Amino acid sequence: xxxxxxxxxxxxxxxxxxxxxxxxxxxxxxxxxxxxxxxxxxxxxxxxxxxxxxxxxxxxxxxxxxxxxxxxxxxxxxxxxxxxxxxxxxxxxxxxxxxxxxxxxxxxxxxxxxxxxxxxxxxxxxxxxxxxxxxxxxxxxxxxxxxxxxxxxxxxxxxxxxxxxxxxxxxxxxxxxxxxxxxxxxxxxxxxxxxxxxxxxxxxxxxxxxxxxxxxxxxxxxxxxxxxxxxxxxxxxxxxxxxxxxxxxxxxxxxxxxxxxxxxxxxxxxxxxxxxxxxxxxxxxxxxxxxxxxxxxxxxxxxxxxxxxxxxxxxxxxxxxxxxxxxxxxxxxxxxxxxxxxxxxxxxxxxxxxxxxxxxxxxxxxxxxxxxxxxxxxxxxxxxxxxxxxxxxxxxxxxxxxxxxxxxxxxxxx
Numbered sequence: 001x002x003x004x005x006x007x008x009x010x011x012x013x014x015x016x017x018x019x020x021x022x023x024x025x026x027x028x029x030x031x032x033x034x035x036x037x038x039x040x041x042x043x044x045x046x047x048x049x050x051x052x053x054x055x056x057x058x059x060x061x062x063x064x065x066x067x068x069x070x071x072x073x074x075x076x077x078x079x080x081x082x083x084x085x086x087x088x089x090x091x092x093x094x095x096x097x098x099x100x101x102x103x104x105x106x107x108x109x110x111x112x113x114x115x116x117x118x119x120x121x122x123x124x125x126x127x128x129x130x131x132x133x134x135x136x137x138x139x140x141x142x143x144x145x146x147x148x149x150x151x152x153x154x155x156x157x158x159x160x161x162x163x164x165x166x167x168x169x170x171x172x173x174x175x176x177x178x179x180x181x182x183x184x185x186x187x188x189x190x191x192x193x194x195x196x197x198x199x200x201x202x203x204x205x206x207x208x209x210x211x212x213x214x215x216x217x218x219x220x221x222x223x224x225x226x227x228x229x230x231x232x233x234x235x236x237x238x239x240x241x242x243x244x245x246x247x248x249x250x251x252x253x254x255x256x257x258x259x260x261x262x263x264x265x266x267x268x269x270x271x272x273x274x275x276x277x278x279x280x281x282x283x284x285x286x287x288x289x290x291x292x293x294x295x296x297x298x299x300x301x302x303x304x305x306x307x308x309x310x311x312x313x314x315x316x317x318x319x320x321x322x323x324x325x326x327x328x329x330x331x332x333x334x335x336x337x338x339x340x341x342x343x344x345x346x347x348x349x350x351x352x353x354x355x356x357x358x359x360x361x362x363x364x365x366x367x368x369x370x371x372x373x374x375x376x377x378x379x380x381x382x383x384x385x386x387x388x389x390x391x392x393x394x395x396x397x398x399x400x401x402x403x404x405x406x407x408x409x410x411x412x413x414x
Contacts (some may be wrong), residue, residue, distance in 0.1 A: 006063070007070055009042040014080055016043065018092055035096045038065045069095050108149060113160050115148045120161060120168045134168040136161070188352040190409040192294060195349055196256055196360070200402070203257035207290040210253040210262065210282070211360040214270045214298075215368070220245035220384040223377040238375065246381045250368075250388060251278045254361040256294075259401040261364060261392045266385040272303040280309060283346055287313075291346045296356050301348065302332045307339060314344050360403055367395070 011019070022028055023036050034055060041051045052062045072095045079088040120139055124131045127142055134142075136154035143149050143157070161168065199209040225239040251265040251274065263282040267274060283291055295301045304323045311320060321327015328338045339348040351358040372391045378384040 006048060006066055008045065009039060009066065009069060009073075011039070011043040012080060014088075015076065015092070016040070018089060022092070022096075031098075032096050035065045038062055039069050042066055042069075065096075071095075108152070108156075112149055115146075116143045116152075116157060116160055117164050117166065119143060119146070119148075120166065133171070139168075185352045185355075186409065188350065189355065189358065192349060192351055192358050193405070193407060193409045195292060195294065196405045197408075199256040202290075202292075206286075207292065208286065209256040209292045209294065211256060211362075212251070212253050212279075212282075212293045212295045213356070213359055213361045213365075214275075215250040215252065215365050216247075216270055218248045218250060218373065218384065218388070220248065220378040220381045222379050242377075245378065245384075248381055248384050248388070249274075251275065252361055252364065252392075253282055253293075254364045256360060257402060259403065260396045261400070264389065264392050266388050268381075270300065272300045272305050275300045276303065276305040276309055279306065279346075283313065289345075293346075293348045294359060295348060295350060296359060297336075297350050297353055299332060301350070302335045302339060304329050304335070307335050310339060310344060310346050313346055316344075358407075360405070363403060367399075371395075 019036050048062045052059045072091050076091050119142055120134050124134055136158040140152050140154045140157045221242040223239045224241045228237040230236040248266050249270045253262045255262050265278040321329045323329040328334050356362055
């Protein structure tokens, strides 16, 4: 008795390209690669026997994965017609995965697993263990001690936490923004985000929006011995010991609309005078334009010298008062209010306290660390300074582009 001819698999261009992408990606397993090839060869109208012979698979295996693909083909067609690329990719991956198997019955009940995971969420010191965090071995020991299980291996405990996507051995720092006035905090965040959003249009009208901050304590470290070059299965190895040659401070401006770093200052210090001179040099690039500097609330960003520069540049004849006594110069609050005045051609916009992550130049500082500082060796402070300036020039020519800022001021949670 002859078998019925299998239903033909006809792939759309989008599905065919998606399967080829999955075929090329490094994380695809060998099983997944074979199944993709079965589907692609079926699309070429190759027979089951021909596919089995070419891929060195059994006929039963080829039939199984053709059938699996056909079971979800209608859902794939619907997802593609709706333009839902994410769902389409999910359906393709599901069609290439093994179905769940029953396997042997579990040794541990769901209640026991939940109790073990719950222990991992407790503070170890509450169990009279003088440690800061749990390890799989200590969790296994504690579960046996409490009578949750009669015996369990650390590896099994580790598997439970991996399935629950919990990592008690890891932690990350975060800063609790303990602000006094939530309304003021939200208004400041919204103002910064709205300024970023309008930066491209403002740039076309002649207004420069720049994110400004200092990166202090950049060390000129010189490795005592040269690194060992990378080899197959071995990364480059760097000498641990180094010589210190001092530090430098970088004051950088990230142009929000163009993505370039403009008018950088690399020097020994970051005093009030250093910051004012930096702002002066930046404004001199386009002295008749409007400038908005987004920066944090460091005291040097609200200084007397900065107020006097803005007043002079904007042609203001107002009595500024006396620092610490009267007028605009009386306090940091009065100086900040003056510097933020939208009527000024040069003005400042301050991020809230403990919210430096709102400053886009902080993102660029991360690029500088990864691309240059982390692995480089500097024989002097002057070489460090020169290399930083060279990197900025290189960055502007080859990598500069605006950051895609998606945060719009919604409340943050831990």
